[in-house]
Amino acid sequence: MKQKVIVYNKVDPTVIEYLEKTCEVQYFEYNDQLLNNPLFLKALSEAHAILGSRLKVDSSFLDLAPKLKIVSNISVGYDNFDIVEITNRGIMATNTPTVLNDTVADTIFALMLATARRVPEMVQNVRNGKWIKSNIDEEWFGVDIHHKTLGIIGLGGIGSALAKRAHFGFDMNILYHNRSRNEEAERLYNASYCSMEELLQNSDFVCVMVPLSKHTEKLIGRREFSLMKNSGILINASRGKVIDEEALIEAIQQNEILGAGLDVFSQEPVATDNPLLSMDNVVALPHIGSATKETRLKMQLLAAENVVEGLMRGTPKNLINHELILNNR
Template sequence: MKKKVIAYNRVEKPVLEALQKKYDTRFFKNIDTKNDSDFLDHLSETEGIIGLELVVDHDLLKRAPHLKIVSNVSVGYNNLDIEQLSKRNILATNTPDVLTDTVADTVFSLLIAAARRIPELDQFVKNGDWITEAIEPEHFGVDVHHKTLGIIGMGRIGQAIAQRAHFGFDMDILYHSRTRKPDVEKKFDATYFGLDELLRTSDFICLITPLTPETTGLIGKREFQLMKNSAIFINGSRGKTIVEQDLIDALKSSELAAAGLDVFEKEPVDSDNPLLGMKNVVTTPHIGSSTHETELKMSELAAENLEAGLNGKRPPNLINPTVWTEK
């Protein structure tokens, strides 16, 4: 009898088809996981879960007595209750590394787009305004090159952003993280700052931390007030790492010049969110890793993690290694 697997929300087609050949794999997308009878029936016998954004908590785990592994198609895993998974000796995995450069590209594109007002001026041309109105100083953006970039979170993605900024745009790199990284300081001529000092000093601020209890609401009213009025804030982490209303207030009061956001407190973002009506805010729908090449690589790595766990082998990207024992 084939092992049962649940695929949820996002597994690239070639990978999903390969899993369906090997396992009794059912794909579900954006369902009510607490009440969908097909999902719950399959969950009661499933040994593996692969996918994106499925909340795996105590309630779900009570309904999955045979579960061996949960494989996130994401580098983030705030949807997983690691404590509950570990208590049940269930393996949890993610997909780091393969998306590093793609997410860094996204974050840096938001930075450039906000600085040079690309979306706003794109609409200026498309609306026909350029025909009757010349470009005036009020349409000008600001330079990116030779400015100071503050990076909050100097993991793999933070380092990839620093690489683009330092070598591509001759920017001065400041960073703040849980620990100092001498190799990063040497490679990018970067300087470690305390958070407050980084906020006061930087022309551009990129937030790229994982969402944890410590980073939830990390940037709020006080932090936005510390930033230069000319600063541009970029969030490529998770929406709840900032207090979104405080960002809105800072932009409305001109305490902050502009923002670029790939993530929001609530996703999908509500259509009446004030951020969507602000010309100085560049928005994207959480597309950090969303290229054809990278999404396929992430699905392939997630499937590799899944199959290892299903077959008694150590997955290559194990989040909770304390549950692993050699078979």
């Protein structure tokens, strides 16, 4: 009998075809009322695997899925997983790292350039007929990126891809703060390890690339903004809640920092009355870090491969809770 898999994100048809070679697949379109759908709840009660990226997988969810063997996120992040609870029940948890590194790094650089050179603001000025003379005034000037200092908080796969672009493409000086030294980045990109305080004080651009956890929530707050240069620009493409959003608003309003480029917010979709959206020196994107057709397909296929490997062999290559699972078995 085939193992039963629930897919609750819209995926490419090739992903479903791949899963159906070995599994029985049921698809549900994600919405906020999915857990109130009787058909979904019935399927969940019999499911051996779920594949998607939004559902909060905690004890109450797992109580509804007694046969579950693996949860597969179509994302490098997994803050929607209660890893301890999942592991205590002997369930495998997987994600999709590496395949999105370059695409997210591209997005981050787009944010850096757009914020530093005030691209959205200048586009609006042109469209609104404010460009009325050939030589623009200094009030429209931006700031350079090349030969500046980029501070990366969290130098993992995406951070390393960002450092590569900054070093080779823009001759930037790279500072980084991490839980452990990244000797490869130090060797390849001349990155310098330093304390959080040193990074904040000396960086022209501060890029936050840490996963969301109880240890990183509001990692950057009032104290951190006070340490940044007045000419500093904050870039966040990780998770919105790693930034204290009220402190960020205050720092920009009080000119403690020059501006911010944000792909993520504490509430998503972001509220239309969020003060950050009315600030000319803030560039806001709708969490599009990995959102290209090519990369999303790679992520979906990798998530599906994790499911098949987990169900068929018990050893998916992107197992998040590897050591904990081994201890429980």
